Amino acid sequence: MQTSNQKQFLGLPLILIWGYIAVAIFMTGDGIEQAFLSKYIKILGFTSSNATNVLTVYGFVVAIASWLSGVLAEVFSPRRIMTIAFIMWIVFHVGFLTLGLAQHSYPLMLIMYGIRGLAYPMFIYSFVVWITISAPRHKLASAMGWFWAMYSIGIGVIGTYLPSFTIPFIGYMGTLWSSILFIFIGGMLAMFLVKDKKGATSDSKNMSKTEILREFVKGVTILKNPQIVIASLIRIINQLALFGLVAFMPAVFTDQFGYSMSEWLRIWGLMYIITIFTNLLWGLVGDKIGWKRQVRWFGCMGMAVSTLAFYYLPLWSGPQFWSALIAAILFGFAVAAFVPMTAVFPTLEPEQKGAAISIHNLSAGLSNFIGPLIATVSLQIGDAEFAIWVYTAIYIIGFILTFFMKVKQPKEIYQKGE
Template sequence: MAGSLSASQSKQIFGLPIALIWGYIAIAFFMTGDGIEQAFLSKYIVDLGFSTQQASLVFSVYGFTVAIASWLSGVLAELVGPRRTMIFGFILWIVFHIGFLTLGLEQENFAMMITMYGIRGIAYPMFIYGFVVWIAYAAPKQKLASAMGWFWCMYSVGMGVFGTYLPSFSIPAIGVMGTLWMAIVFIAIGGFMAMFLIKDNFDSYKKETNAENSKFREVLRAITIAYENPQIAIASVVRIINQISLFGFVVILPIVFIDQIGFTMSEWLRIWGAVYATTIFTNLMWGILGDRIGWVRQVRWFGCIGMAIATLLFYYLPMSIGPNMWVGLFVAIFFGFAIAAFVPMSAIFPTLEPNHKGAAVSMHNLSAGLSNFVGPALATAIVPIAGVEGTIWAFTILYIFGFILTYFMKVNQPMNKFIDENHSMEIAK
């Protein structure tokens, strides 16, 4: 066990806390198992004889429970500890995934599919966002964005790369159900890593930061924190805006790229996969850069403005040039670079509430979950009225609105030498 805060925080490589390295690896394994069905499950449900609307309902219920669990995971991790929260998520995932497969899919029982998959949605936020709280305490304050960048890097490795591409090999070999059963192996590896291999002692951070609060007050604070701290409310809106294009594009761009521009389905999947492949590196890159150039400055210019440009490019450039694979990959890579620039948001929330990091992270997680709803909801609402082009511009305007909001964010970022020098130069001017 790590004996002290200072000892743990002194050991890091490029912002990666060495004491938590097995936790980062566990995230990659866990998200591989959790994301393995993302590309084919809805189609499989339809192939079983259910309607597209029923398949969508399964995912809607799942998304709702993910959002609620994301909100609660941070404060739960602070109350009972991240390791216990992660273990709870790990066990819950396996139990209800087995129920989803045996009582839902195998029996073709729609009610059980919704119930089991919906409850399983509670599990993955408990695992991954419980670990985010651990990072918020263990990482050196001046390297917090870098540490969060490593987290999102491992998330992308699991969810976006292995979770996306593994089924293309496993389904021809062992079928859809075999692939879904295989997911348990990855979840188990990640869960046991969190259970036995992370040697850091979270209790030492709690003692040294004097964050001894009643459980009732801490749970209440997770509900009221946005009202008590207006800076958290502003940051929450920016965090929701963060991924509206990412989740909204899933609804509208497959039709645009395949039916209107002329790409094949496999070409579109490779283009979309390039977004996640890019974020493996850019999450880490922007985490390190954010600690050097300033968190808010990076979110403002490279995140908000970068995503406004990337959103327009993703639509207009392929539409004007046609089904050119290189153009498709270019806009996807540019998009991946821009969206990862929001990585410091994970560091901004706990910095805004340093004495109640669990509650702050809970608000961050809720905002991330709401982004899952806002993007598709806007696309669904605007497309019938203004078409795809109107939806693209709505997303772009929201990123510009986020740019404006960053000027109202007052974040007391722990300074390193690079930021101190730049800050002094700005004052001198």
Template sequence: MQSKHYWFGLPKHLLWGFIAIAIFMSGDGFEMAFLSKHITDMGFTPAQSAMVFTMYGLAAGLAAWASGVVAELITPQKAMLIGFVTWVVMHALFMTLGLGMRNYPLMLLFYGIRGLAYPLFIYSFMLMLVQVVPRERLAAATGWFWAMYSIGIGVVGSYLPSLTIPAFGETGTLWMAIAWVTGGGLIAFFSLRNVPVDRSRVNLPLREKITEMSRAVTILFSNRDVFYACLIRIINTLSLFGFAIVMPLLFVDRLGFTISEWLQIWAVFFFVTIFTNIFWGIMGEYIGWIRQVRWFGCLGMAISSLTFYYLPVWVGA
């Protein structure tokens, strides 16, 4: 798996891009495992807290859906820059005018718009991988992509707040996220700006660009395999991000864990995925992606999701 240009499937010339993903997603993930409880502690109901994440999820889903086409039309580098700037601006507005003023409509608005940002940033980099990495190397490179994602949003993004919340509080930790996202965004901007990507669609007339954008919608109905793949992805991802909303309320409010202990549990969860993302990226080249998703991604996730909930309920803190 090693060669002059690859290290266990990692494209060496895109190394700093992978690092940028990890740092960016660290900042994006700071609030993931405690924001729902933070909002309820401010006096809002669990239903209102869940609605904040629903708006965020809808926006993130829309951005993930369209990010590939957008990146093709303006280049992955420009799409990543737009995602980075949007994240920083919307997070600052969410903190000051939303949480800072306890204004629920503005919380929904700015956190929802911020949901457009991270998919545009990371999935534009994914498109760059597709464009510049040979097909026979793509599965392993994709595994590294998800490993960096897990390091960021799950490990650093969860474990570091378990240390900073006792020191700086939840609000201070949320503000600290901007520094991490800015670091990742700047690394990506300077390290990837000269990567040769497909620019064949950049200079298309506006009408043709709109037609290309519509492909993000029509492909779901014209390609059955893409539709099923998207459906499976949506269902499986619901369990992951749903846990980040529900489990803090279970572990802290019902089972008696501290918020720092819960964040460390969440960090361990994602720490394991660093290695399994790389492992399954490589294994997918040998056993096939469909078999891998069917038996391990679907059935395995169903069993582990039930275990993650019921085991602590039965055993306790």
């Protein structure tokens, strides 16, 4: 149990502040290409299917790495895994640019970008384990809210807005090369400036190979807990539209709705600006009103409505910034309302936090994989409008699932002194 005198600022554990900053900077580098890569691959002469396949393969690898990261961090220490991750990211990003994109090699694009997908979840989800080790349990949603706020600042705000200014001057490839600087800085901060020793130590030196293997097996056997399975499904549903819309909406906004690429990037970036504040807001609110209630009404139903708004408001109004602004605000509020899910997993299995976080991370990674996959399949069956309705239906399913999720709420945890 964490000591009550740990210094905090609105639920932020100050001892980890440089880690939070590292996440923001790292995700800036990782997120630079997310809102334009599918469009750029098409510009190089590949099909829409080729573009979504690259993102789908990447998402599949992200899912695997997300699952492994929680147990890896618990066994070998969060700091060590974060260090390995940022080095791996740089190596395979260079391979993706030089061997894949520059050579117009579709197989090497799939391979290099796919393997690069191992790195970002290992970096950020190892830090999630670090947070669960250091933050008081009754304040865990607030601490996670700060984590997702830093994530949004990086991947969404700076990572999305920056290309809208750099692409006109240094082009798509120059922008992709610039991401390495952010990854390097974020990695160095995590290596040297986070002072909390809990994330720098591990039990691996005292563990046999069998014991280490047993820890990895826990990342699967923990699924015997039906509540973990339900929580996992809800967490997968959480970001399906977030990762899925970028696979086809850049083309829809530019080719169908009449926006420019820079306008699309700024709209998507605006949504992430909203999530900076809503991640913090929902982290604090969730600790007050209850995690399930928030996820059910503001998360699942909010995303069902806002996903529809992201398509229909610009469709009805034409390329008017105000309509996209409303859609971005609604989307930013709704997608962040799932923040307490990060706290739900270790609360359901307090004696197996690493394994529980691994399933959370796997679920987040599967969201990264299934989101673009839904787009790929939906666009083969119907059009963009059909795909939007598929995402909406899935969020309604998530709404129903929340009625079956049973987890101690923050007030219960606090009253028991956990």
